[in-house]
Amino acid sequence: MVWLVVGVLGIAALLVLRFAVEPAALPNRLQDLLTLSISVIVESLPFVILGILLSIVVQVWLPEGLLMRYLPRNPVARRFCISLFGIALPVCECGNVPLARGLIVGGFTVPESMTFLLAAPIINPITIITTHQAFGFDDGILVARIIGGLAIANIIGWLYSRHARPYELLTPKFAAECARAEGDDHHHSRWGKSLDIFVRESSAIMPALFIGALAAGAIQVLVPREVLVSLGSNPLWSVLAMMVLAFVIAVCSNVDAFFILPFASTFLPGSIVTFLVFGPIIDIKMLAMLRTTFTTRVLIQLTVMVGLLSALLGLVVNVVA
Amino acid sequence: MVLVAAVTVATAVLAVTNQLQLYIHPRYILFTVIMVAIGGVVLVASLIARSAGQEDSEETPGRASRAFSYIGLVLAAALAVGMLALPPATLTSATAQQRDVSSTTVGADTQDAAAVASAPAAAFSSFTVIDWASLLRQTTDVSFYRDKPVSVVGFIVPDSEDPDNVFYVSRFFVTCCAVDAQPTGIPIYLPDWSATFDADAWVQVSGTFETNPSSASTQPLAVQPSEITPVEQPSDPYLY
Numbered sequence: 001m002v003w004l005v006v007g008v009l010g011i012a013a014l015l016v017l018r019f020a021v022e023p024a025a026l027p028n029r030l031q032d033l034l035t036l037s038i039s040v041i042v043e044s045l046p047f048v049i050l051g052i053l054l055s056i057v058v059q060v061w062l063p064e065g066l067l068m069r070y071l072p073r074n075p076v077a078r079r080f081c082i083s084l085f086g087i088a089l090p091v092c093e094c095g096n097v098p099l100a101r102g103l104i105v106g107g108f109t110v111p112e113s114m115t116f117l118l119a120a121p122i123i124n125p126i127t128i129i130t131t132h133q134a135f136g137f138d139d140g141i142l143v144a145r146i147i148g149g150l151a152i153a154n155i156i157g158w159l160y161s162r163h164a165r166p167y168e169l170l171t172p173k174f175a176a177e178c179a180r181a182e183g184d185d186h187h188h189s190r191w192g193k194s195l196d197i198f199v200r201e202s203s204a205i206m207p208a209l210f211i212g213a214l215a216a217g218a219i220q221v222l223v224p225r226e227v228l229v230s231l232g233s234n235p236l237w238s239v240l241a242m243m244v245l246a247f248v249i250a251v252c253s254n255v256d257a258f259f260i261l262p263f264a265s266t267f268l269p270g271s272i273v274t275f276l277v278f279g280p281i282i283d284i285k286m287l288a289m290l291r292t293t294f295t296t297r298v299l300i301q302l303t304v305m306v307g308l309l310s311a312l313l314g315l316v317v318n319v320v321a
Numbered sequence: 322m323v324l325v326a327a328v329t330v331a332t333a334v335l336a337v338t339n340q341l342q343l344y345i346h347p348r349y350i351l352f353t354v355i356m357v358a359i360g361g362v363v364l365v366a367s368l369i370a371r372s373a374g375q376e377d378s379e380e381t382p383g384r385a386s387r388a389f390s391y392i393g394l395v396l397a398a399a400l401a402v403g404m405l406a407l408p409p410a411t412l413t414s415a416t417a418q419q420r421d422v423s424s425t426t427v428g429a430d431t432q433d434a435a436a437v438a439s440a441p442a443a444a445f446s447s448f449t450v451i452d453w454a455s456l457l458r459q460t461t462d463v464s465f466y467r468d469k470p471v472s473v474v475g476f477i478v479p480d481s482e483d484p485d486n487v488f489y490v491s492r493f494f495v496t497c498c499a500v501d502a503q504p505t506g507i508p509i510y511l512p513d514w515s516a517t518f519d520a521d522a523w524v525q526v527s528g529t530f531e532t533n534p535s536s537a538s539t540q541p542l543a544v545q546p547s548e549i550t551p552v553e554q555p556s557d558p559y560l561y
Contacts, residue, residue: 011327014402028415028521034403035412039344039499041400042332046349046356053359195367202325202364210397216500221416255497 029221037210037217040285043252044094044209051095052201055102056194068107079115079157082108083150086120092254093121093280094209097289098201104293105178110166115157118306121253121280122149131276134257139269140317145276148313152277156305169298171291174204204292212288216250219284238271239314243307246279253280270318278310325364327401332357342557343411345498411558414478414521417491417504437469450475450492451560453507457530461541466530471507471544474525474552477518478506483537486512490526490544495559502559510534510543523554 058067072078091099100117104110121127123146135141160169167175177200251259260275282303290299332353335341341350437444437456450473456465475490489506493499509526510533518524526549533543 011330028413031410032412032416034400035344035410035499036416037400038403041328042335042341042344042353043349043498043500045328045332045360046353049356049360053363192370195363195370198363199367206325206328207397210400214396214400220500249500251497251501255501258496259501261496 033214033217033221035217036220037213040213040216040250041209044213044285047092047095047252047254048098048202048205048209049095051091051098052198052205054089054091054095055098055201056197058099058102059106059197060190060193062106075161076154076158079112079154079161080150082112083115083119083153083157084123085116086123087125089120090124090126090254091120092124092127092252093286094252094289096120097286097293098205101174101201101204101293102197104170104174109161110169111157111160111163114160115153117153118156118281119150119153122146122153122277124254126254127257127280130255131257134261135264135272139272140320141269141273141276144273144313144317148273148277148310149280152281152306152309152313155309156302159305169294171293171295174293205289208289208292209285212250212285215284215288216248219248235268235270235315235318238268239274239311239318242267242271242275242314243278243311246275247283249279250283250285251279256280268318270314270316273317274310274314277313278306281306281310325360329357329361329364331401333361342559343499346495346561347557349497411554412493412499412502414476414491416502417476417478417489417493417506445469446472449473449560450490450507451494451505454505457507457542463530463532463542466542470527470529472525472527473507474523474555475506476523476554476558477514477520478504479515479520480508480538480540482539483535485515486510486535487533487538487540487543488514488518488520490524492560493558495561499559505560508533508538508540508543509546509549511546511549518549518551523552525550525552 071081086096089096089099096117099120100113103113103116108116128142128146131142131145137143160166163169167178170178246256249259256276256279260272264272287299287303290302294302332341335344336350336354336357341353345353448471453471453473473490475492478489478491480487480489487508487510490509491504491506493502494505495502509528510531526544526546528544528546528548530542531545533540535543
């Protein structure tokens with residue numbers, strides 16, 4: 001409570017400062033770092049809020065077991081259905097993190113929720129529409145993106161379903177939260193519980209978003225982009241360069257097709273596909289946000305596996321197209 | 322919690338002062354404002370609920386890597402302070418140079434050379450640097466640019482090859498937010514320009530494309546300016 005008052009007063013004081021004091025000009029690079037980082041935050045913020053709200057709906061307002069009841073029993077078919085959830089949800093990758101957390105709390109297994117998390121940003125309706133607007137059906141980019149994304153999500157979901165104790169994939173803090181939710185106390189009203197979840201999720205996600213945004217901004221200011229672009233026409237290097245670019249740029253999956261469109265003339269189609277599949281799942285901002293939920297070990301495994309699979313996908317498209 | 326409040330307030334201030342477009346494409350502004358408004362309402366509601374005496378469920382920090390999370394928190398707080406206390410700004414020439422103004426292929430199809438060839442001179446007054454850059458990629462035949470007066474607004478980025486005599490009048494082209502901003506510009510030939518103008522300054526340039534006299538620059542054509550006047554930064558500095 002004390003901290004809250006301090007915080008509110010602090011915010012007010014800073015605002016007064018902004019309008020009252022003539023600011024000293026920052027050096028260009030520092031100013032750009034700030035602009036880029038804030039831009040990542042402002043862009044992601046509405047999706048994060050939407051994701052948290054959907055997560056609350058799944059955890060509190062949907063009748064218990066509603067989603068479970070209609071899913072197939074067979075684990076592989078079940079994960080495949082879950083990987084299709086994203087079609088109905090216009091949430092890009094940052095909003096999916098709180099939603100995937102909500103699914104785990106709501107009773108889904110960790111690999112199932114991971115399958116959702118990896119597939120949803122790629123097959124969400126806005127992403128499909130913008131990718132189609134940007135590329136049409138040229139070079140199979142759209143088809144390769146959707147099928148490749150679903151395949152990678154399901155393969156990784158399957159791999160983790162082999163894990164003997166899936167709760168060990170989670171950070172101890174989040175695992176404890178899930179355990180607490182299972183022995184749920186029912187004397188909270190639904191509204192009270194919703195507010196609780198909002199507070200809890202936003203305090204978990206926001207610092208991660210800030211740190212991810214700062215890292216993304218810093219890399220962009222420090223690494224010259226032409227280094228990557230100059231690698232564009234080699235079948236192997238172009239794929240790797242695009243993965244690095246996707247990792248660094250941390251742009252939302254809803255619009256990454258437009259972002260990459262100008263590069264389409266210099267880069268091979270396979271490398272574009274790699275960018276469009278790897279970027280939504282793994283980038284510097286996402287790793288910071290996923291760290292709220294999964295252990296560092298899992299994140300390293302994820303990065304390597306998704307990297308290898310999407311590179312493979314890109315190389316195949318390069319050879320075929 | 323404080324971070325959430327900070328970012329909500331900061332975004333709301335940006336929205337009220339009409340400066341969100343410094344960070345994101347205008348088509349996302351409505352969505353952002355709606356979600357932030359909802360977030361704000363829920364935030365206030367949960368503050369009220371808390372002060373009304375519900376138990377505080379503050380978690381104790383995880384045992385592992387506590388120092389690391391403190392560093393992270395300090396960085397996040399610094400960013401939040403910057404977001405609140407500093408006025409918003411556009412990207413500068415530092416980022417433009419980083420992203421290589423001349424080789425960008427942004428808006429490759431904004432103008433078609435064949436269609437433009439016979440357009441009346443008046444049509445070119447509305448051409449932006451993106452339109453011209455798009456034409457430059459299609460043809461560098463100097464006779465094509467006869468009777469096509471250039472008049473564009475942008476900020477100055479020094480040419481990397483001949484920084485003394487050539488600069489680019491540049492704009493950032495934004496598809497989603499400032500993160501993906503791609504700089505685009507057209508070369509201007511003005512010997513010793515930095516004696517009169519500073520990098521990053523916003524200018525209006527009039528002139529026509531001629532063969533580039535600079536020997537160090539690889540650009541075949543450059544605008545021979547007839548007039549360069551300093552202007553204020555436009556209220557929406559990016560192009561979409």
